[in-house]
Amino acid sequence: MPLPKAELHLHVEGTLEPELAFELAARNGVTLPYADTEELRAAYRFKDLQSFLNLYYELMTVLRTEQDFADLADAYLARAAAQGVRHAEIFFDPQAHIARGLSLGTVVEGLWRALGGSERNHGVSTRLIMCFLRDESADSALETLQAATPYLDRITGIGLDSAEVGHPPAKFREVYRAAAELGLRRVAHAGEEGPPAYITEALDLLGVERVDHGLRCLEDPALVERLVRERIPLTLCPLSNVRLRAVETLADHPLPAMLDAGLLCTVNSDDPAYFGGYVGDNFRAVRETLGLGEDRLRELARNSFLASFLEDDEERRARCLAEVDAYVFADAVS
Ligand code: HPA
Ligand SMILES: [Zn+2]
Numbered sequence: 001m002p003l004p005k006a007e008l009h010l011h012v013e014g015t016l017e018p019e020l021a022f023e024l025a026a027r028n029g030v031t032l033p034y035a036d037t038e039e040l041r042a043a044y045r046f047k048d049l050q051s052f053l054n055l056y057y058e059l060m061t062v063l064r065t066e067q068d069f070a071d072l073a074d075a076y077l078a079r080a081a082a083q084g085v086r087h088a089e090i091f092f093d094p095q096a097h098i099a100r101g102l103s104l105g106t107v108v109e110g111l112w113r114a115l116g117g118s119e120r121n122h123g124v125s126t127r128l129i130m131c132f133l134r135d136e137s138a139d140s141a142l143e144t145l146q147a148a149t150p151y152l153d154r155i156t157g158i159g160l161d162s163a164e165v166g167h168p169p170a171k172f173r174e175v176y177r178a179a180a181e182l183g184l185r186r187v188a189h190a191g192e193e194g195p196p197a198y199i200t201e202a203l204d205l206l207g208v209e210r211v212d213h214g215l216r217c218l219e220d221p222a223l224v225e226r227l228v229r230e231r232i233p234l235t236l237c238p239l240s241n242v243r244l245r246a247v248e249t250l251a252d253h254p255l256p257a258m259l260d261a262g263l264l265c266t267v268n269s270d271d272p273a274y275f276g277g278y279v280g281d282n283f284r285a286v287r288e289t290l291g292l293g294e295d296r297l298r299e300l301a302r303n304s305f306l307a308s309f310l311e312d313d314e315e316r317r318a319r320c321l322a323e324v325d326a327y328v329f330a331d332a333v334s
Contacts, residue, residue, distance in 0.1 A: 002084030003297060004323040006304035007268050007279045009212050009235035011091045011131075011161065012069075012111065013060045014271025015076040024062040024071070032062070044274060049193050049244050050163055052274060057096060064102070069110025074121075077114060079272075081122040083280025086320050087308055089127045090115070091159055094144055095136055104144075108151045115154075125316055127156035127309055129187065132175065134160050134167035141175040145182075156309055157185030159212065160202075164194040169201040176206040185209060185309050187235075191216035192246060196223050203232065210235060210307055215246055217263075218254055228262040233307030238286050239277050240270035250289045259296055266304045294329045301327070 018037035025032050034040040040059075046052040063069060073090070080088055090111070097107050108128070115126040130148060132141035148155060158179045160172060169188055176186055190202040192213035199217050202208045203226075214234035217223045227234070236255060241247045247254070258265050267286060272278040277285065283300070286292050292300075301324045310317040 001327075002082075002280050003283065003301050003327055003329075004084050004086045004320055005279060005283070005301045006087040006089070006266075006308045006320070007080060007085050008089045008210065008233075008266055008304060008307060009091070009237055009268035009270055010076070010080075010088060010279075011056075011093065011271050012073055012076060013063070013093055013096070014056060014275075015079075015273050016059055016062075016072060017075070017273045020072065020075060021059050021062050024064075024068050028062060028064045028068070030062050030064070032059070044243075046243055046274075047245060052244055052271070053162060056271065056274065060093075060096060061100060063097065066106050066110035066113065069107055070113035073111050073114035076272075077118050077122045077124050077126070079278050081124050083278050085124055085279060086323070087125045087127075087305065087310065087316070088118075089129055089156070089309060091129050091131045091161065093131050093133060093161065094148070095133045095140060098144070098147070104147045104151065108148075108154055112154055125310075125313065128154055129157045129159045129185075130155050131159040131161045132172060133162040134171065134189075135163040138171050138174060141172055142178065145175055145178055152182060152184075155184065157187060159186075160188035160190075160206075161212070164189060164192055164198065168194070168198055169206050173205050176208075180207060187212055189213055192244075196220035199223060199227075203230075209233075213237065213241075213246075215241065215254070218258070224261055224263065227264075231264055233264045233266060233303065234258070235266050235268050235307070237268050237270035237275070237282070239282050240275045243275045250285055253286070253290060255286055256290050256292065256296070259299065264303055264307060265300065266307050267300050297329070298324060298327065 018040045187210045188202040188208045189212040191199040210233045212235045269279045305320045
């Protein structure tokens with residue numbers, strides 16, 4: 001049995017496995033510029049965030065109908081459940097789909113077909129977090145929030161993703177303020193490729209409650225001290241960091257030092273179909289390569305539930321934390 005955990009940094013479009021991409025392409029009459037899944041996988045040689053994003057946006061063109069989004073999310077939930085995920089807070093990128101002519105309703109209703117039955121079918125509770133593309137305009141983000149009005153009962157929070165450098169959090173001050181007024185929870189990617197100042201901006205100007213990645217906080221000791229003091233969770237994604245060259249090798253990943261510094265770290269998969277593994281694979285990798293002991297792994301699992309937006313279901317959070325506390329580690333499981 002794998003260690004029970006919550007996944008808090010997961011782009012649903014990043015769970016599109018090559019096999020499903022080809023299946024959906026055939027179903028929807030979309031031609032992919034790759035002969036087969038092998039040729040497609042061979043294209044997964046990223047040199048930075050942008051080279052990954054180019055492929056990520058290209059492949060998601062196979063997603064056309066509500067059922068496509070339902071199949072995508074359901075495949076993720078099944079895989080996540082098998083790796084011990086008991087709760088998942090799932091990002092999606094509405095603007096990337098609206099730009100292709102889809103309606104926000106197709107995306108949200110499609111995802112909901114899978115998420116609505118997830119606790120029953122997979123034992124995984126879910127929340128949906130709508131991300132704005134930071135390389136699009138602030139007006140486009142505001143329009144997207146407006147378009148989401150009919151679906152706010154299904155959306156727990158907002159996030160900020162895509163190309164980071166040159167698109168500081170300050171650009172999205174207004175839409176975050178509007179989202180807060182609507183009672184939405186707030187997170188943002190910051191400090192993945194961008195400087196530590198973006199993390200500070202996300203906290204001060206956007207009011208984020210959790211920082212996605214946040215890796216580069218280590219360059220600013222005063223910021224680290226603040227993150228520790230304010231108990232701001234960081235959603236780290238070790239295998240993603242290796243693939244997108246935020247760290248040179250997994251052995252160089254600062255996760256152990258971040259835990260030693262008292263940061264509230266969590267481990268997540270980001271875009272598992274692209275980065276070589278789901279969240280359990282990330283746990284296994286940090287266990288094996290970084291030598292994290294049982295206490296640290298249990299701490300990471302506890303942190304994932306503590307950092308989750310389960311305030312509306314404290315009973316479930318307490319149950320999941322109790323499962324973590326009672327977990328007995330065995331070899332080769334994560
Ligand atoms: O890892 C990521 N970083 C930024 N934007 C993204 N959109 C999908 N995945 C990512
Ligand atoms: Zn991400």
